[in-house]
Amino acid sequence: xxxxxxxxxxxxxxxxxxxxxxxxxxxxxxxxxxxxxxxxxxxxxxxxxxxxxxxxxxxxxxxxxxxxxxxxxxxxxxxxxxxxxxxxxxxxxxxxxxxxxxxxxxxxxxxxxxxxxxxxxxxxxxxxxxxxxxxxxxxxxxxxxxxxxxxxxxxxxxxxxxxxxxxxxxxxxxxxxxxxxxxxxxxxxxxxxxxxxxxxxxxxxxxxxxxxxxxxxxxxxxxxxxxxxxxxxxxxxxxxxxxxxxxxxxxxxxxxxxxxxxxxxxxxxxxxxxxxxxxxxxxxxxxxxxxxxxxxxxxxxxxxxxxxxxxxxxxxxxxxxxxxxxxxxxxxxxxxxxxxxxx
Amino acid sequence: xxxxxxxxxxxxxxxxxxxxxxxxxxxxxxxxxxxxxxxxxxxxxxxxxxxxxxxxxxxxxxxxxxxxxxxxxxxxxxxxxxxxxxxxxxxxxxxxxxxxxxxxxxxxxxxxxxxxxxxxxxxxxxxxxxxxxxxxxxxxxxxxxxxxxxxxxxxxxxxxxxxxxxxxxxxxxxxxxxxxxxxxxxxxxxxxxxxxxxxxxxxxxxxxxxxxxxxxxxxxxxxxxxxxxxxxxxxxxxxxxxxxxxxxxxxxxxxxxxxxxxxxxxxxxxxxxxxxxxxxxxxxxxxxxxxxxxxxxxxxxxxxxxxxxxxxxxxxxxxxxxxxxxxxxxxxxxxxxxxxxxxxxxxxx
Numbered sequence: 001x002x003x004x005x006x007x008x009x010x011x012x013x014x015x016x017x018x019x020x021x022x023x024x025x026x027x028x029x030x031x032x033x034x035x036x037x038x039x040x041x042x043x044x045x046x047x048x049x050x051x052x053x054x055x056x057x058x059x060x061x062x063x064x065x066x067x068x069x070x071x072x073x074x075x076x077x078x079x080x081x082x083x084x085x086x087x088x089x090x091x092x093x094x095x096x097x098x099x100x101x102x103x104x105x106x107x108x109x110x111x112x113x114x115x116x117x118x119x120x121x122x123x124x125x126x127x128x129x130x131x132x133x134x135x136x137x138x139x140x141x142x143x144x145x146x147x148x149x150x151x152x153x154x155x156x157x158x159x160x161x162x163x164x165x166x167x168x169x170x171x172x173x174x175x176x177x178x179x180x181x182x183x184x185x186x187x188x189x190x191x192x193x194x195x196x197x198x199x200x201x202x203x204x205x206x207x208x209x210x211x212x213x214x215x216x217x218x219x220x221x222x223x224x225x226x227x228x229x230x231x232x233x234x235x236x237x238x239x240x241x242x243x244x245x246x247x248x249x250x251x252x253x254x255x256x257x258x259x260x261x262x263x264x265x266x267x268x269x270x271x272x273x274x275x276x277x278x279x280x281x282x283x284x285x286x287x288x289x290x291x292x293x294x295x296x297x298x299x300x301x302x303x304x305x306x307x308x309x310x311x312x313x314x315x316x317x318x319x320x321x322x323x324x325x326x327x328x329x330x331x332x333x334x335x336x337x338x339x340x341x342x343x
Numbered sequence: 344x345x346x347x348x349x350x351x352x353x354x355x356x357x358x359x360x361x362x363x364x365x366x367x368x369x370x371x372x373x374x375x376x377x378x379x380x381x382x383x384x385x386x387x388x389x390x391x392x393x394x395x396x397x398x399x400x401x402x403x404x405x406x407x408x409x410x411x412x413x414x415x416x417x418x419x420x421x422x423x424x425x426x427x428x429x430x431x432x433x434x435x436x437x438x439x440x441x442x443x444x445x446x447x448x449x450x451x452x453x454x455x456x457x458x459x460x461x462x463x464x465x466x467x468x469x470x471x472x473x474x475x476x477x478x479x480x481x482x483x484x485x486x487x488x489x490x491x492x493x494x495x496x497x498x499x500x501x502x503x504x505x506x507x508x509x510x511x512x513x514x515x516x517x518x519x520x521x522x523x524x525x526x527x528x529x530x531x532x533x534x535x536x537x538x539x540x541x542x543x544x545x546x547x548x549x550x551x552x553x554x555x556x557x558x559x560x561x562x563x564x565x566x567x568x569x570x571x572x573x574x575x576x577x578x579x580x581x582x583x584x585x586x587x588x589x590x591x592x593x594x595x596x597x598x599x600x601x602x603x604x605x606x607x608x609x610x611x612x613x614x615x616x617x618x619x620x621x622x623x624x625x626x627x628x629x630x631x632x633x634x635x636x637x638x639x640x641x642x643x644x645x646x647x648x649x650x651x652x653x654x655x656x657x658x659x660x661x662x663x664x665x666x667x668x669x670x671x672x673x674x675x676x677x678x679x680x681x682x683x684x685x686x687x688x689x690x691x692x
Contacts, residue, residue, distance in 0.1 A: 038597030051517040058510035061566035069543035167625035187399035324539040
């Protein structure tokens with residue numbers, strides 16, 4: 001963190017209370033009410049056990065909403081039936097997994113028992129590949145451009161960054177409005193003498209726009225990380241290269257890229273982890289359609305568990321365990337890489 | 344200073360390299376691509392339903408000019424008509440009969456004309472259809488969604504700030520048994536997004552009796568590993584003598600946390616506040632799974648439901664989209680520096 005930390009005068013131990021005096025009377029009142037029971041608690045259990053008290057609320061929430069659910073998720077994935085409560089679910093062993101993986105040929109999703117899952121897998125792989133390539137390429141290009149000696153850098157950085165803050169629903173609706181049959185893009189195409197294209201109801205176009213919109217809304221985030229990496233490269237290296245009159249592309253290829261490589265790996269893995277979990281924008285933009293041509297794995301899980309006529313919690317859990325393993329492997333790969341780098 | 348001099352000025356007075364020109368070209372294309380769609384949304388949201396259905400669409404919100412004439416109860420639309428003698432004049436249309444339109448002169452309403460409909464062009468003026476914004480507030484549950492989103496965002500952010508800063512305080516200031524295990528637990532949760540534990544979290548929420556309550560959205564994401572990390576990193580930089588001195592003065596551990604450490608951690612708390620507001624305001628998948636009754640919809644879920652129902656009423660949908668993105672845009676304009684340094688430093692969002 002490089003946020004400026006104002007070093008307080010260490011002379012007065014109650015420097016903090018000087019700060020509290022400026023807060024509202026209401027907050028001070030609350031603080032006073034909480035002070036007393038917490039002090040009593042400390043007298044009761046002793047100072048050494050206080051860290052556990054501070055940790056407790058957070059760990060309670062982690063336990064209740066992360067650790068317990070992970071365990072139950074495994075149980076769901078080995079049990080069947082429509083019941084929500086685990087005790088009412090009959091054990092089926094690896095039944096859900098074998099159902100999920102039952103395929104005539106893995107190359108052809110329509111030969112699978114659970115063809116929507118495999119469509120989701122294929123779409124997610126296609127989506128992730130092109131999305132990550134485009135995302136990393138464009139973020140790198142943008143970061144390099146923003147790192148040049150240009151006027152109005154702050155403004156341009158903000159321009160590329162602001163879609164990151166927009167909600168996925170808003171992003172999808174903005175583009176849906178542009179891409180619709182009578183939208184402005186089709187108006188341009190017809191003005192140029194072309195024919196209207198049904199961008200969101202033609203499978204290949206729908207996938208293209210799903211990728212495009214996703215890159216549009218998230219690339220500012222990765223640009224920012226890469227820009228921070230570029231700015232961390234000491235400028236005297238560049239000055240030396242400039243003295244030698246090294247061509248710019250060569251400076252980029254031989255100096256910038258190798259020095260930026262660790263950041264680039266982080267960005268690639270991060271982008272991949274996010275891409276594999278894509279749901280929101282694509283769901284609102286295309287609804288997974290036309291047909292199943294932009295159906296992603298997460299949408300399959302969501303629909304299997306919550307929006308199908310028969311809620312199949314077991315199958316959804318099995319699919320999410322598979323997804324979890326993929327994410328875990330990706331995270332481990334990143335950790336292994338950063339460990340190797342730092343040692 | 345003119346725009347040309349701003350653009351052509353360079354920090355060093357060296358000549359232009361072609362990459363400089365390419366860079367500016369790329370950046371200007373970027374402004375167009377990134378801002379354009381949002382601008383188009385904003386312009387479109389002020390158009391009337393009729394002008395939204397036009398193809399090709401007009402750039403600015405335009406609507407047909409109308410006049411109220413004596414003897415006609417309804418306001419009449421104005422058209423520019425090409426007369427048989429080739430001259431053109433502005434007439435008001437009384438009614439349309441087949442391919443003929445019955446029209447009157449606004450200056451003299453008794454004078455009537457019969458005009459072929461392909462001989463007339465509507466007279467249009469710039470007009471903002473503000474009813475797109477006011478009507479959803481009255482006709483739909485939009486204010487309810489807004490209130491729900493505000494409630495979720497505010498309460499969740501307060502809880503997140505409190506419990507995450509408590510955990511960060513414990514993990515940065517103290518040495519205690521099980522500290523490493525606790526750190527590991529926090530790191531572990533970083534790897535478990537809600538996408539892969541959707542079903543069991545739903546079960547937990549059901550067991551707690553919280554389905555279709557806003558607390559079901561607030562509680563599961565309240566403890567965030569990102570928040571704990573961010574605050575812990577910052578608290579590690581605080582001077583330890585300050586805490587020791589407070590202990591000498593018989594301050595309780597809670598007082599040290601609340602009165603000394605928290606005020607000093609304000610910059611990091613500010614970053615977490617902005618992140619939390621962003622996460623909560625924009626959250627989609629989990630609320631979609633757990634909120635099934637309209638009364639508890641958040642803005643995002645409500646907007647998604649509208650886009651299914653209001654397919655032919657884009658004017659409301661666009662206006663509601665603008666209203667949903669406005670708070671985020673305002674936050675961005677004022678806190679841009681905070682947000683970008685926060686992300687650049689933590690690599691998280």
